[in-house]
Amino acid sequence: MSDSLTMIRRNLLHLSRYPTLPLSLIGTPLVFLLLFVYVFGATLGNGLGGAGGRAGYLEYVIPGILMMTAAGAAQTTAISVAMDMTEGIIARFRTMAIKRASVLTGHVVGSTLQTVAAMLVVLGVALLLGFRPTAGPLDWLALAGLLLLVTLAMIWLSVALGLTAQSVEVASNLPMPLILLPFLGSGFVPTGTLPVGLRWFAEYQPFTPIIETVRGLLLGTPIGSSAWQAVAWCVAIAAGGYWWARSLYTRNR
Numbered sequence: 001m002s003d004s005l006t007m008i009r010r011n012l013l014h015l016s017r018y019p020t021l022p023l024s025l026i027g028t029p030l031v032f033l034l035l036f037v038y039v040f041g042a043t044l045g046n047g048l049g050g051a052g053g054r055a056g057y058l059e060y061v062i063p064g065i066l067m068m069t070a071a072g073a074a075q076t077t078a079i080s081v082a083m084d085m086t087e088g089i090i091a092r093f094r095t096m097a098i099k100r101a102s103v104l105t106g107h108v109v110g111s112t113l114q115t116v117a118a119m120l121v122v123l124g125v126a127l128l129l130g131f132r133p134t135a136g137p138l139d140w141l142a143l144a145g146l147l148l149l150v151t152l153a154m155i156w157l158s159v160a161l162g163l164t165a166q167s168v169e170v171a172s173n174l175p176m177p178l179i180l181l182p183f184l185g186s187g188f189v190p191t192g193t194l195p196v197g198l199r200w201f202a203e204y205q206p207f208t209p210i211i212e213t214v215r216g217l218l219l220g221t222p223i224g225s226s227a228w229q230a231v232a233w234c235v236a237i238a239a240g241g242y243w244w245a246r247s248l249y250t251r252n253r
Contacts, residue, residue, distance in 0.1 A: 003098040007106025014080065015114065021076045026118045029069045030125055036061050036188065037129065044189065055130055062126050063214035064187020067207050069122055070150045071182065073115040074158035074175035081107055081162025082171030104249060108155050115151045133218040143217040149234040150210055154178065156241030163248040181207045206233040 015022050045057030165171035185208035209229035216223035
């Protein structure tokens, strides 16, 4: 525990040394939020039915923006892990009397705290723009648990991607498909409006049930089977990422 806390502190201190990483994590979803609401929101909102307009589209797009924030954490984490692996600090840690697992724990917990803070900023900006969720206390609690589970899944996968990359440049590119997946789901437009082939992919990819569950918890829309599918996807990705990362870290001498 002591070694893990030391590594968490080290990871958080890196935020002040490399401010572009946390700024990118927060800034990118905010830019997309403002772009889609104020540039495309009026047109896309009218196509949703109901009240429509920018206000209606703001409610619809928030879950997708939150998932983009979680996916963005994968890129910053992969870069951070790749920097450690390529700069030789991991080799030095292995000569010291510390638990080897504490190094990965520091990356995971530090990145999780950073991502949760970014999601809170995104929600705060959405509230300033006029977003008014109808969630009750239990809904907020379930939402917090789901977002934390999604974040852990993305971060463990990104740790593995960072360990497998041979350079920081490669590590920055490997998580890019994760950032694009919310666009290819129900994050920005209903899946029913997509062409047949793309609609099939959108309905069965991991982010769609997660987005629908987040939307249902925030706004009271029907969730159906999306909840258990979302949890199943998160657990599977987190477990797979954890196993992959531990295997790579143990094998890499």
